[in-house]
Amino acid sequence: MIVETERFTALLLAAVGLSHVLQPKGWQRFFQTLYAWGAPGAFTNGLLSLFPGALIVAFHGHLWSGWGTLVTVIGWGQLTKGVLHLASPAHSRRSMRLVKEHESAKFAYVGIVMLCLAALIYGASFRTL
Helix, strand or coil, X not given: CHHHHHHHHHHHHXXXXXXXXXXXXXXXXXXXXXXXXXXXXXXXXXXXXXXXXXXXXXHHCCCCCCCHHHHHHHHHHHHHHHXXXXXXXXXXXXXXXXXXXXXXXXXXXXHHHHHHHHHXXXXXXXXXX
């Protein structure tokens, strides 16, 4: 199940990363909309991190050596982010408020990082075969 979780993480990062690169203004508007929704937007934001984070941690959260560490850190980070945003909507809204109208290019940069991480994790997932 370890290799499958790594590939799940890589595919998730690739899909979201590609979307960030191709649709940065859409992501900007998405987070501005979530901010405008108040607490329900904060909960939505939290759930978007909680579900993949929980899956990664459930199947990969104990590996702390080699390339697997990267997936473990991503999983625990997403799980922590999800819980924090669900438990503290005010914190979530503060972070979403930082999304500015003229700064959508930041989403594209983050997308490039996600795509690079996806390639590294996917390639490393073949090490055990």
